[in-house]
Amino acid sequence: PWGMMASFGGSNNMRGYYEARFRDKCEMDFTVELRQHVWRRNGIVVWAGAATIAPSIGKFNFRHLLPSAGIGYRWDAGQPLGTKVAAITLVIWVVLATIVPNVVLSFTETMGVWSRITNIVLPLGVYWLLMSVTPKVGKAAVAMFIFMFFAAFQVVLLYLYGRSVIAVDMYLNVVTTNPGEVGELLGNLLPSLVIVFILYLPPLIEGISMWVRGWTLPQWWLHKSRKWSAGIIAAGLVCFGLSFTVPHYKPYKELFPVNAFYNLFTAINRVMLTNDYHNTSARFSYRAKSALPDSVPQTYVLIVGETSRADNWQLLGYGKPTTPSLCNRSGLVAYGRALSQSNTTHKSVPMLLSVLDATSFGDSIYKVKSIVTAFKEAGFSTWFISNQNRNHSFIDFFGEEADNCIFVRDNNPKGGCYDMDLLPYFHDALVAEPQRKLIVMHTYGSHFNYADRYPGDMRRFVPDTPTDAKAVYRPSLINAYDNTVHYTAAFLDSVITELEQIPAVSSMLYASDHGEDIFDDDRGLFLHASPCPSYYQIHVPMIVWMSSRYMKLHPDDYAHACANSAEYVASSQSFFHTAMRLGSIKSPFVVPEHSVIDTVYVAPTRLYLNDHNEAVSLEDCGLMKHDFEKLDSLGITD
Numbered sequence: 001p002w003g004m005m006a007s008f009g010g011s012n013n014m015r016g017y018y019e020a021r022f023r024d025k026c027e028m029d030f031t032v033e034l035r036q037h038v039w040r041r042n043g044i045v046v047w048a049g050a051a052t053i054a055p056s057i058g059k060f061n062f063r064h065l066l067p068s069a070g071i072g073y074r075w076d077a078g079q080p081l082g083t084k085v086a087a088i089t090l091v092i093w094v095v096l097a098t099i100v101p102n103v104v105l106s107f108t109e110t111m112g113v114w115s116r117i118t119n120i121v122l123p124l125g126v127y128w129l130l131m132s133v134t135p136k137v138g139k140a141a142v143a144m145f146i147f148m149f150f151a152a153f154q155v156v157l158l159y160l161y162g163r164s165v166i167a168v169d170m171y172l173n174v175v176t177t178n179p180g181e182v183g184e185l186l187g188n189l190l191p192s193l194v195i196v197f198i199l200y201l202p203p204l205i206e207g208i209s210m211w212v213r214g215w216t217l218p219q220w221w222l223h224k225s226r227k228w229s230a231g232i233i234a235a236g237l238v239c240f241g242l243s244f245t246v247p248h249y250k251p252y253k254e255l256f257p258v259n260a261f262y263n264l265f266t267a268i269n270r271v272m273l274t275n276d277y278h279n280t281s282a283r284f285s286y287r288a289k290s291a292l293p294d295s296v297p298q299t300y301v302l303i304v305g306e307t308s309r310a311d312n313w314q315l316l317g318y319g320k321p322t323t324p325s326l327c328n329r330s331g332l333v334a335y336g337r338a339l340s341q342s343n344t345t346h347k348s349v350p351m352l353l354s355v356l357d358a359t360s361f362g363d364s365i366y367k368v369k370s371i372v373t374a375f376k377e378a379g380f381s382t383w384f385i386s387n388q389n390r391n392h393s394f395i396d397f398f399g400e401e402a403d404n405c406i407f408v409r410d411n412n413p414k415g416g417c418y419d420m421d422l423l424p425y426f427h428d429a430l431v432a433e434p435q436r437k438l439i440v441m442h443t444y445g446s447h448f449n450y451a452d453r454y455p456g457d458m459r460r461f462v463p464d465t466p467t468d469a470k471a472v473y474r475p476s477l478i479n480a481y482d483n484t485v486h487y488t489a490a491f492l493d494s495v496i497t498e499l500e501q502i503p504a505v506s507s508m509l510y511a512s513d514h515g516e517d518i519f520d521d522d523r524g525l526f527l528h529a530s531p532c533p534s535y536y537q538i539h540v541p542m543i544v545w546m547s548s549r550y551m552k553l554h555p556d557d558y559a560h561a562c563a564n565s566a567e568y569v570a571s572s573q574s575f576f577h578t579a580m581r582l583g584s585i586k587s588p589f590v591v592p593e594h595s596v597i598d599t600v601y602v603a604p605t606r607l608y609l610n611d612h613n614e615a616v617s618l619e620d621c622g623l624m625k626h627d628f629e630k631l632d633s634l635g636i637t638d
Contacts, residue, residue: 008051014068015047024053028060035074043074087137087217090206091225094140095127097199098147101154102256108163111254112246114239119255122236128229135216141207148204150260152196157531159192162523164531164622165253166260167611169344171267173529189469253612266612273366277397280366286355286374290436291584294379296553297435297504300583301426301495302371302575304349305488306388306445307528309515310336310541312478312485320461322482323489326543329496331551333561335542335596337636340514341572342609343537344529348513348572350394351609353440355589357573358607358615370398371576372440378585381434385425386442387417395442402440404429418455419443419491426495430502438583441495445488445512448527450480454487461486469526471519481518496545506547507582511571512540521626531611532622535630538608542571544578544597557582557597564596568603568636606636 006027010019013029029051037043048069054060102123106116127147131140153166217225243249252262273280292298310316314323316336326332341358342348351357353370372382384402388395389409399405406425408417422441429439444453451467464480466473492510499506515537517525528537544561551558577594580587593602608621618631 006053008053014049014051014066015070016068017066022051022053022066025055026057026060027051027053031068037076041076043076045072045074046070047072083215084218084221086206087210087215088221090137090141090203090210091128091131091217091221093203094131094144094148094207095124097203098127098144098151099124100199101151101158104158105154105163105165105256108158109165109254112243112249114242115246115249115254118236118239118243121232122240123256125229125232125234125236128225129233132217132222132225132229135219135222136211136214137217138207138209138211138213138215141203142211144207145204147257148200150257152200154256154260155196155199156189156192159195160189160527161530161532162525165256166263167531168263168267168270169347169529169611170531171264172270172346173344263611273363274393277366277394281369281397284367284369284373286369286377286587286589288374288377288580288585288587290378290380291586292505294436297502298380298583299430299437299439299499299502299504299506300375300380300579301499301506301508302353302438302440302579303492303495303508303510304352304440304442305510305512305541306345306443307447307514307516308445308485308488308512308541309536310338310539311515311536312482313489313541315489315543316541320482322485324486325493326489329493329545331547331558332496332543332545333558333565335544335565335567335569335571337567337634338511338540338542338569338571338574339538339606339636340512340540341538341570341607341615343514343533345513346391346393346395347609349442350398351572352511352513352575353395353398355576357570358609361609361615362613365394370401371579372398372401372438374580374585374587374589375438375583376401376403378583380436380438380583381432383425383429383437383439384442385422385429385439387419387422387444388442399440399442417444418453419445419487420455420494423491423494423498427498430498435504443488443491446481446484446516448516450477450484453484458487458490459483471524474519477518481516492543499545499547503549504547505549505553507550508545509543509575509579509582510545511542511575514538515540523624523626533608535623535627539630539634540571542569542575542596544582546582550582554584556599560599560601561597563599564601567596567601568606569596570604570607572609573604 005023005025007020007023008014008027008029009017009021013031031047031049033047035043035045050065050067052060052065102120106119130144134140157166251258253259312318312322314321315326315334340348341351350365354368356364356368372384376382382402383404384399385406386399387408390396390407408421446453449467451464461479461482463476464483465476467477467480495508514528516528517534517536519526520536525534546558574594574596577591578596580590581595581597592598592600595601606618607615608618610616610621
C-alpha cells in the first residue's frame, strides 16, 4: 500500500523536506548531528545528512542522493515533570525504607523514652540530608547502599528473633558458620527475604537507572529538603542529649545504625585477634601434672553436644522416652539445673574446653589453650574427633592441639555424617597403645535441620516432617528434635558400653554447648544465637559417668557428684574443672569449688557472656518474663 511504502522527509529524518515527500519500496538515509551547550539553557545544533529511494535494493543509485544540512538554536526546557516526581519519590522511598528498622527497634528494645525518640528522629534527619546533598538523586541513592544493607540485615534479624540489633556474634556467625548450615537457614527465611527485596532492591535499581540517565531533583525540593532535614537533625540532637539523663545510656549500644557499625568493627577486630591466636597463646601453660602413677591405665572422654536443650531429655524429667538407654545406667549422674553462659557455639565450646568462663573470657580467649594441652602436659595421649566442619576459629585451634586431630567431614565436605560415624575413630583411639588417654568428641547433636541429624531407622517420634521454620509445624519439629535427643542418648550409651569393656580407669563427661528455641511460647522464637538469649537457649543437659574401676579408685567422687546433682551448675565454668578432677590432673588453674564431683562445690553466680564479651547477670542479658518464670520453676534464679 502507498501509505506503508518507505519514505523520508519531515522532523525525524532529512529535515528540510516535506514529510514523506519521496516514497518507494526501499529507502536509505543517514544523518550526523552535533549538539553543543553554549550557556545555561542555551545551545546550538548542526546537522548534515543524505537519502535516496529505489524500487529495490539492487537499484540504489548514489548519484540520486539528496542532501540535507542545517543549523539551529536549542533551548533546554529541563526534565519532564514525570521524571521530577519520580526523583522525589525515590528520595522518600529510600529514607522510609532505611528508617524501618529504627522504628521497630524503638518498640522492641529496652530503652528510655528520649533514646527511643532519638533512635527514630536523628537517623531520619541524617538519611534525608544525605539524600539531599546532591541534585543527582540516583547517585545519592546508590551512596545509601551501605545504610540500606544494614537495614536489610536488621530486618532479617528482627524477623528471625523478634528483637535486638545486629550483634557482634551475628557477624562472627557469618564467618564461622559452615555453608551447609547457611543454606538450611536461608531456605526458612523466605518471607523476610521477600520483604527485604521489596523494600531495598527497587530503590537501588531505580537509583542506578536515574544516575545513568542523569535525572536530578528540582532545586526547590533540594532547598526545602536541606532545610527540613537540618531541622529534624537539630531536634534529634536535643533528644540525643536528653537520652543521657537515663543512667548507662550508650549510643554505641542503643542508636541504630551506630551500634551496627560499632559491632561490625568490633567483629573485625576479633577476627584479627583470632588470626593471631597462635602467636598470642604460644607461651601459655597449665603447668599440669597427673596425680596418678603412669602405670595406671586411664581413659577419659569429653563429649561436647550441639544445640541440645535439657527440657527434651527424659533423663531430666521430659515426658517422652527420649533417653531410655541412659535412664538405668549405673555410674551416671545427670544435672538438670545446668545453664550455659553463652548461646553461640563459637563462645560456648571454647569455654567448655578451657579454663575460661563468662568472667574471664574477654580478651583472655586469645591467650589460653584448651584442656587438651593440660592433659598433654600431664603425659596423656590426646585425640580430638569432630563431626563438625572446620570454622577456622578457636574450636579448630583447640582440636589441633591434640596428638590426633580428626574432622570427619574433611573427607566428606558435603555432609551426610551422623554422630555414630565418630565411633570407629573412637574405637581406634581406645585400642591404641598408650595407657593414658584423653578423647574429646564434638558432635553435631540437635542442630537444625533436625531431621538430617539421624538416620531413618532412628525415627522414634513421628511425624517428623515437615521441618520448615514455621510455628504451624511445631509438632513435627518437636518430634524431629526429640529424635535427635534419642539419637544422642544412643551415641552416649555406645560410648559408655565401649568404655566398660576396657581395662582402664575411665569416665565420660557430656554437656551441650547451648540449647534451642522451637516456637515454645507466644514470642515465636526459633533456633539459637540470638543477641538476647532465652531460657530454652541456655538450659542445657550435663552428664557425668564413672566406670566401676574409676569408682573403686575414687570412692567418694560418685557420692559427691550425686550430692551436687540438684545444685545449679554453670556448665561453661564447671566442665573444665570437673574434667580436670576426673582425670586426676593437678594444676594451679583448677578450682575444686567449680567441680561438680567435689564436696566443696559451690553454685556460682548466675552470669551470661553478652555480645560485647562482658559477664552480666541474667537480669541484664535480655531474658524476658517467660524466661524467668521457667527458671523460677527450676529454682535456678538469684
